Amino acid sequence: MATAVMTTLDPNSRSAARGMSDLTIRNLFIIPTIVFLIVFNIFPLLYSLGYSFTDFRASSPAPANFVGLQNYRELLNDPFIWSNFAITAKYVIVSVVGQVIVGFGVALLLNRDIPLKGLLTTLLLLPMMLSMAVVGLFWKLLYDPSFGIINYTLGLASFEWLSNPDMALYAVAITDIWMWSPFVMLLSLAGLSAVPKHLYEAAAIDRAGSFYTFFRITLPLVAPILMIAIIFRTMEAFKTFDLAYILTSQPTTEVISIRLYKMAFQEWQTGRSCALAYIVLIMILAITNIYVKYLNKVKER
């Protein structure tokens, strides 16, 4: 392949005139990206791995002492950390399930010949394009107990969405569902429109009812792409920070990234927070791996 590309370099081209080989050109394109990745991703990743074994505090001039696995041991034995994980898990489940139900449902509604389908789809995608901070700020207004439009429309008087400890996490999840259902919808719509129409006709001829057709034809064919949407959304929901941070500051909404943020930048336990970040990373990797395994199984079937 590489040699084939080399030989096709036009000898009259300007690059050739400057004496650049194909290899040089290739490097010109690739090296900046690699440098960027190393400086901003790989290096901090490894550097923080080093810190996670120390008692380093970025706020103090004291040198870092190597403490071995102490940070990890303490974190994994800390019941507060586990409660943060439990909150995160609850949040991930509520929000991803909600997004799949709403997103896939809307996709099913849109997957037919309706007027203005294109415009409608574009409008439905809007929430996804807004910035997290903006969404957080205006949902805070919508949820406001005294003048918020949500209570006004639902006739809930002064129901406390965000300052009620039992409700706050769900309120954050609802906002997340509003914002990211369009993403699930978009992917589902792609999957749904890829189901050949003649299969539905064959099923109609075979006298299959609409439920039977849905579960035996539509769902199995859309499952792989729906799975991909779920993987993306789970990963995102697991590391949610901005929405929860902006909307509320309840202890019941302290998802793991908020805990991490506080530990790193308010309590300045840099070494410890690096260890926690690594624990989160490993968890996300593990969950994603389970999904990918399952995805491959779905695809194979």
Added chain:
Amino acid sequence: MAHIQLKNISKKFGNHTALTGLDLDIADGEFFVLLGETGAGKTTTLRMIAGLEKPSEGQVFIDGVDVADWGAAERDVALVLQQYSLYPRYTVRENLEFPLRPKIRRLPDAEISDRVARAARTLRIEHLLDRKTDRLSGGEMQRVSIGRAIVRKPRVFLMDEPLSALDAKLREALRTELKNLQMQLGATFLFVTHDQIEAMSMGDKVGVLNHGRIVQTGTPHEIYNNPRDTYVASFVGSPPMNLIDGKLVDNRAVMAPLNFELPLPGGARTSGATDGRPLVFGIRPEDVYLENGAPVEARVHDVENHGVEKILTLRVGDAMLRATVPARTDVEIEQPVRFAWNPDKVVLFDKSSGINLRHAG
């Protein structure tokens, strides 16, 4: 099993008219072939009988009942499509069971497995039952899709060019199999194709469709030997019927621009075949023969050797004429030959309308 009738069916898609005033009558247990070029409206007709498409005008009757308000499921038809439409991700067995499984008309398990086994045996796909459908060859897929039709014992089988995606050998084999299957089941079949060989070899009756109209309905023999107009004459048969302009003078066919003539005793007996009227003479290639001392001289323009026979293209003046001769006939290109025709087999068409005079009468 059922008797199907279409009455004065028209179908429009926007500004495009797919079918105009279509009448069709398919008897119970008949193998009816709808023959036509791509875009003639064959598939639309089929889909209307299946209930996947609604006619703009006219009525569809199944066993004498107007089925306008019936959905595809209630009509109880089976449809085999060119693209097979097997359900992906399922095995052959699951595909065959699919139409029997819906909860509402759920059959007992024993009955299901019995029917699947019988269908698999009939189509010789027993060894494939546990295979995924994407691991099948084209011919196997088509068998499975036919199998899915027969497990249900529907009232009518509708087949939309089921063989046209297969290679020639397989097509031939499945052609015979389908015909046998139909006789075995005694079922009503409506088979759509653009392949006139399929139509001739399988159909009890053939309907020729052209631009959304039925041009002629009849047995393959009638269609072949007595085509209703020049369209049918040139569409059915390979090579097609020779069509030559000319007129009748004293029991002779005088080819007008070409200046050759052939005897046609009794030609004037066909009603309307008056002397001097502009006509088109139709003659099948197998009814043109080479003979020393035959009335017309031509040159051999081209020879196509088909093994059992040779198809010659003869050149008379500027006109080309096809003749089927035995394979042992020794001819070379540009060799002058003399030919005649079998006057009993000549079909006369009106020049302006293209209608067969025997049909016009």
